[in-house]
Amino acid sequence: MATIKDVAKRAGVSLSTVSRVLNGHPYVADELRSRVLDAIEALNYRPNRVAQRLRAARSHLVGVIFSDVKNPFYTLVLSGIEHILSEQGLSVLISNSNTNQDREDNFTALMLAEEVAGLIVAPVQEDSPVLAEVVQNGLPVAVIDRRMCGLSVDTVLADNQSGACMAIRHLIQLGHRRIAILNGPQRLTSGRERYAGFLQAMGEAGLDIDPGLVWYGDYQMESGYTLTRELLRLPQPPTALFVANNLMTIGVLNAIHEAGCNIPEDLAVIGFDDVPWAVSLNPPLTTVAQPSFEIGVRAARLLLDRIAAPDRPACTTVLQTRLMVRASCGAAGRRHKTQQSERR
Amino acid sequence: MATIKDVAKRAGVSLSTVSRVLNGHPYVADELRSRVLDAIEALNYRPNRVAQRLRAARSHLVGVIFSDVKNPFYTLVLSGIEHILSEQGLSVLISNSNTNQDREDNFTALMLAEEVAGLIVAPVQEDSPVLAEVVQNGLPVAVIDRRMCGLSVDTVLADNQSGACMAIRHLIQLGHRRIAILNGPQRLTSGRERYAGFLQAMGEAGLDIDPGLVWYGDYQMESGYTLTRELLRLPQPPTALFVANNLMTIGVLNAIHEAGCNIPEDLAVIGFDDVPWAVSLNPPLTTVAQPSFEIGVRAARLLLDRIAAPDRPACTTVLQTRLMVRASCGAAGRRHKTQQSERR
């Protein structure tokens, strides 16, 4: 690999001059500049980012810590983030906390050790001393999908409560009264807010909450599967089920199908977070769609913004959700033929 | 952030001594060692990886370049990679070429500039001068999911031909004769190998290939959708369709459902690459499953291995696929109740 030294030697100038043309500084004579440019070309020189970062504290890396890379939601968020950051020549250092606080803490420290320009994180729980310290120390941070408590930091997420509320209202409107909820973890604001939406809609309709129909999962497929198997064995099962995320919904559907139940006749299902294959499920799944890609885009922009203006007050962006009405709650009469084109 | 200098000062020793205890060198007196350790603890010191990388050419970063992060296949591969690498204290710098050779080349250069310890890449096409040069220069590289031509590099992929062959045999066995294929791009070995499997099975059965039933997509949902719409309008449509990847399959199913066709009565469908929600599709989708996670694991191991032994000859690992028989080809009589537990 050629270094700046090689370039300088070949162009017959000093290191400083090479560095100056590299960084577009003024006061470089045209002749030298072109000699340097030629040398760079000839040697196929690319500046070493590690050295740049060490010296200049100018970093081209942004750290991303997700709680579960396997979730298609985060994959889309990542696309959004990358879309914006790569425009600015920034790249992404990604890691997966796997909903483990220790891993999250380690990765956070690692991001610091890598001198990232900023951090985008979906935290494992709502208070994190490690993250708090990092923010305090002035590292630009954007939090996605959930809120931190007692920490003033840029945040972007979907309107979980109103999304969940929409979902439950939809069920109620279709005549459902015994409505079960498969909640996410209540240590996360997303879990609590979706539950709050459930309570809100039930309250509006004057429906009592049956504690036996309030279940808690962990946002993974497996918990959707096992809890649904139990749910189906209830002496007096619900007529509808609201599932608080996409991964659990997959498990839920698999369990229902395995049990030979019919959706929506035996049990209506509505899921939080849309997926592209929802139309082709049996039956097409009604969901609350989050603008996942857009969440990534906003988070990245917010981060860039903060890197540029570190002292601006923190802000929270809440994006609206959309109800995607399909057949799994009994809304559309016919099974498949009815949908509009929904390939995107 | 505390530096090694601060630690040295606080412990009353030289930089070298601190570095030595940090790296577990012999010949450090117990007393000094514990003083240093105390200082590290007290200052909450973490070595700066950027400086480490610059000086020691010892890197804790591995670059990963995928051609499409949104594909759940790669997400699983990534989990496998991360699983192995994080055991070794290595982290992953990820980027997304989006099936664009220029982007792939840029990212490759960037990985070099970041001084990664190695590179895992799903290349956009089978010959890449940039990648070839990098390999020649001795950077450890592992290629996944497709082969490079004329480049001796560690590779790990699924047995595409035998997988596709299995799929077609299955269709033939169920009585299908007019079998269509929605191929992947033929510039990729995965595309060609899956096509070869199709040809092989058709040949074995003595069936002619109808050129009008050989279609080409780009491994994206959209192409599956649009091409299927055309396919369904054929004067003499096929009775079965083999789709060469998971994303296209989603588009295919969406188009079929939108058209109001029944699977498998009007058209049988079999997909390459299994997905967790296959059981809950309408009808449950028969697929050829690749060991995605395992591909990631193997690639990571191969890379570690090469980092340790740079001169070992290159090797290619081909992993077996599995036929997941469900209802979408007419195999299982009943629709849903029949499956075993398939949640994982």
Next chain:
DNA sequence: ATGCGATCTGAAAACGTTTTCATATATTAT
């Protein structure tokens, strides 16, 4: 002629590590 900005350029310091080299002390063998 002299002084003074403006325009250029290179030497050297700095970033935070690791590693080489030199040196000092303690231990063992002659």
Next chain:
DNA sequence: ATAATATATGAAAACGTTTTCAGATCGCAT
């Protein structure tokens, strides 16, 4: 006692950049 080794430590160089500092050259007004 002396030499030879093993153990322990610090000073300084090195990694590849950017940036500060000090000069050098030039044009131009005094």
